[in-house]
Each structure stands twice: as C-alpha cells, then as structure tokens.
Amino acid sequence: MMKGLKKWRFPAMLAALALVLSGCGENYLSTLRPAGEVGREQFNLLILTSLIMLLVILVVVVIYVAALVKFRRSRLGEDHMPQDVEGSHKLEFIWTAIPIVLLLIIAIPTVYYTYKLGDVSAMEKADEEGNPEHLVVDVTAKLYWWEFEYPEYGIVTAQELVVPTDEKVYFNLKAADVKHSFWIPAIGGKMDTNVDNLNKFYLVFDEESKDLKDGVFYGKCAELCGPSHALMDFKVKTMNRDDFDGWVAAMKDTENQVADKDSSDAGEAAFAQSCIGCHATSAVGSTGAAGPNMATFGDRNRVAGYLDHNKENIVNWVQDPQKYKPGNLMPAFDSLSDEDLDAIADYLLGLKVEE
Known part of the structure; x- marks a missing residue:
C-alpha cells in the first residue's frame, strides 16, 4: 500500500504545483x-x-541518451574501446x-x-516655457507604506499611485528609513529605494486599470525590510491623459481641506484632535509627513495597503495598528471611544477627489 502511494507522490506534487501557479497569471499582478x-x-x-x-x-x-543507447555495453561487448577523439580540432572548435x-x-x-x-536623461527636459516634458513622480518608501509626490503639480498622495497611460513616467526613488524596493510586476522590473542615494528609472503604462479586478494594478515592496515586509503593498491607478489632468485638478482643489478640531462634524473634530499631527488631509504640499496623506483616503482600494476598504477595518486599524502591521510606526488609539472611532472612520471614507 505504501509503495503504491510513494509511486504517486511526484505526479501529485506536480499537480499541486500547477494548481498553485495557475493563480500567478492575473493581469493586474503577473x-x-x-x-x-x-x-x-x-x-x-x-x-x-x-x-x-x-x-x-x-x-x-x-547526446546523453544517444550515447547511452549506442555505446551500451550489452550491445558492443566488454572488450570494445571507443575511438579516441582527444585533441580533435574540429570538436574543440x-x-x-x-x-x-x-x-x-x-x-x-x-x-x-x-x-x-x-536612460533617464529625458527626465530633466523642459519645453520653451520651462515646463517638464515628462511626468516625474518622487517615490518615498517608509515603514510600511509609500508616498508619491508630483513636484510639477505641487501635490502628494500615499498608497495609491495615479499615472497617465501611453507615455513615459519617470520615478525618483528613495527610502526614509531602511532599504526597500519598488516593484509593479505587470508593468516592469523592480528598482531598489535606498536611504543614502537616489535611484531613477521610467515605466510606461499601456492599459487603463479601470477594467481590472479592483480597478488597479498591484505594487509590492520586493526587498525584505522588516516584520511587515509582505504587507507593504501599494496600488496603481492608470488612466488616459485627460482623466489624469482632471485628477490633478481635483487634487489641487483640496488645498484648503484641513481638519478643524472645532468643526461641527464629529469625525473631523476627532481626527483633528488625534490624527492631524501625522496625517495631512490636503493633497497640496510636499512629502515628509510622519504618516500617509489622507486627502484621497475614500478613493483608496485598501486600508493599510491590504485590508478590505471598509469602516470595520478602519476602526480596527486605528485601535491596534501593530496587530495588523507589526513594526509600523503608528501608535494605537485604543483610548478613543467607539463613537469617536466610528466618526473618524466615516470622515476618512468621505475624503475623496474622484467622482
């Protein structure tokens, strides 16, 4: 019985491997x-x-099989000596x-x-009016999230990269803490983000992401960077140039979108009291905040990069971030009341720039 089972172990392993690999062909990730x-x-x-x-x-x-068959001992006999080809110039050549x-x-x-x-020389090219000819995005990798700044437009976002299709997009890559690696598997190879130097490269996005599962391409950190390395994901929204320009305009309109602790909105007031020190709610500005920019939180695909984007997960994340992403730098807000947590979640889900 055991011998029969052993005989089928290898085919069973191949079948299991084929089943696992069949999930690697998704067009948003593969x-x-x-x-x-x-x-x-x-x-x-x-x-x-x-x-x-x-x-x-x-x-x-x-060659190996042919040699085994042609020169097998049972065919040629015990005393057969093969032709000596040592020093053959023809074979050596x-x-x-x-x-x-x-x-x-x-x-x-x-x-x-x-x-x-x-070749990233075109990154610095500008037209006669001094405007950059190509879109440049400054990417900063942090424990364990991603920040994206668009210096040409004076806007910044986090966790979801938004880019136009059918044109080169150039990236300046750096890390704020430890070494990470920026990778969008379906779009192009990875590039390291380092603390002490700036890496540059470009990608071209051919397809709009709106028809994909979840409406995004998936991005990953491809460098072991700590206990939550596997959870350091980001998403990429690709759209045509006209839609991208509309997105930029909507981002700029958030300039005065600043949470006020005296607001009549309970969620905004609670956010301003507890969260505004680390998280901006306006997309207009520059990088360097301690926490991700929240101006587009309601448009995002995931909470903390990988949790389903819903109110329950927002509340759970705010209460105990270490439970979901060990080693991240966000403190726990377990002292907030359930009412405040619910209100903050509702406020965050309302922060949108997309229609």
Whole structure:
C-alpha cells in the first residue's frame, strides 16, 4: 500500500504545483502578462534566454541518451574501446564556438536593453516655457507604506499611485528609513529605494486599470525590510491623459481641506484632535509627513495597503495598528471611544477627489 502511494507522490506534487501557479497569471499582478513597454521588453528577453537554455538542455539530453543507447555495453561487448577523439580540432572548435554564439545572442539584447531602460536623461527636459516634458513622480518608501509626490503639480498622495497611460513616467526613488524596493510586476522590473542615494528609472503604462479586478494594478515592496515586509503593498491607478489632468485638478482643489478640531462634524473634530499631527488631509504640499496623506483616503482600494476598504477595518486599524502591521510606526488609539472611532472612520471614507 505504501509503495503504491510513494509511486504517486511526484505526479501529485506536480499537480499541486500547477494548481498553485495557475493563480500567478492575473493581469493586474503577473510579470507573465506585461501591460507596459518596459515589462514587455523584459518579458521578451526572459523568453529569449529561456528558449536558449531549453535548447542547450535538449541538446545535452539527446547526446546523453544517444550515447547511452549506442555505446551500451550489452550491445558492443566488454572488450570494445571507443575511438579516441582527444585533441580533435574540429570538436574543440565546435564546443567552443557554440557557447560563444549563444552567449552573444543573449548578451547583445541584454546590454542593449540595460542601457535603454537605464536612460533617464529625458527626465530633466523642459519645453520653451520651462515646463517638464515628462511626468516625474518622487517615490518615498517608509515603514510600511509609500508616498508619491508630483513636484510639477505641487501635490502628494500615499498608497495609491495615479499615472497617465501611453507615455513615459519617470520615478525618483528613495527610502526614509531602511532599504526597500519598488516593484509593479505587470508593468516592469523592480528598482531598489535606498536611504543614502537616489535611484531613477521610467515605466510606461499601456492599459487603463479601470477594467481590472479592483480597478488597479498591484505594487509590492520586493526587498525584505522588516516584520511587515509582505504587507507593504501599494496600488496603481492608470488612466488616459485627460482623466489624469482632471485628477490633478481635483487634487489641487483640496488645498484648503484641513481638519478643524472645532468643526461641527464629529469625525473631523476627532481626527483633528488625534490624527492631524501625522496625517495631512490636503493633497497640496510636499512629502515628509510622519504618516500617509489622507486627502484621497475614500478613493483608496485598501486600508493599510491590504485590508478590505471598509469602516470595520478602519476602526480596527486605528485601535491596534501593530496587530495588523507589526513594526509600523503608528501608535494605537485604543483610548478613543467607539463613537469617536466610528466618526473618524466615516470622515476618512468621505475624503475623496474622484467622482
């Protein structure tokens, strides 16, 4: 009985692996379904190198099997001595030339794309009036959330990156505390965010995200950065240039959206009393706040980057952040009354710039 079970262990493992990997093809998250120029070029390079490696494996296996069959002892006898080919210039040339050719086939496109994708010289270009020709986003990675500043427009947001489609978007990447890594799997490869230096790269977003599951692409931190590294997610909303310009205008309209502790709105007053020291409610400004900007909180896809976006999770998060994201820097507000917590949650859900 046990022998029969052991015989099926390997096929069962393969079936389980296939089932798990079948969930890796979602177009909002998968590197195997690129939705941008950079991701597509990296994917093509991956396919090229994989095919070459597969070819090498197949050739080696064929030669190995052929040798086993042709020169097996039962066929040729105990006394057979194979032909001595040591010093054959022909064979030495073949097994030297073939690897060189294969390496050149891999190296030429790899070097080309390395320099192409690393070229950020256009980031500094401006038109005759001094306006930048390309959108530049300053990304700051923090424990365990993301801040996005648009210096051209004087606005800042957090946790959800908003970008236009069909144009290059350039990024300045840095970290505020420890090393992180900025990665949008479906759009392009990752880039580290460091404390001591600035990394730069660009991405191109080909598809609008509104038709995707949850209406966003998923972004991740790809560098082990602490106990809540796996929960350090962000979302990406992509839209056409006209819609993006409308979003920017709506963000600018929040300039005077500042929570007032004397407000007649109980949620706004409670937020101003307890939260305003770390969280801004206006998108107009610059980076550097201790906590994420809340101007677009009602439009977000998740609470704390990964929890369902609803009132219950907001209340639970405010009461005990360490329970949901160990190691984050937000203090617990477990002394607030249930009425204040509910009011703050309602106030946050009302902070929107999108229709």
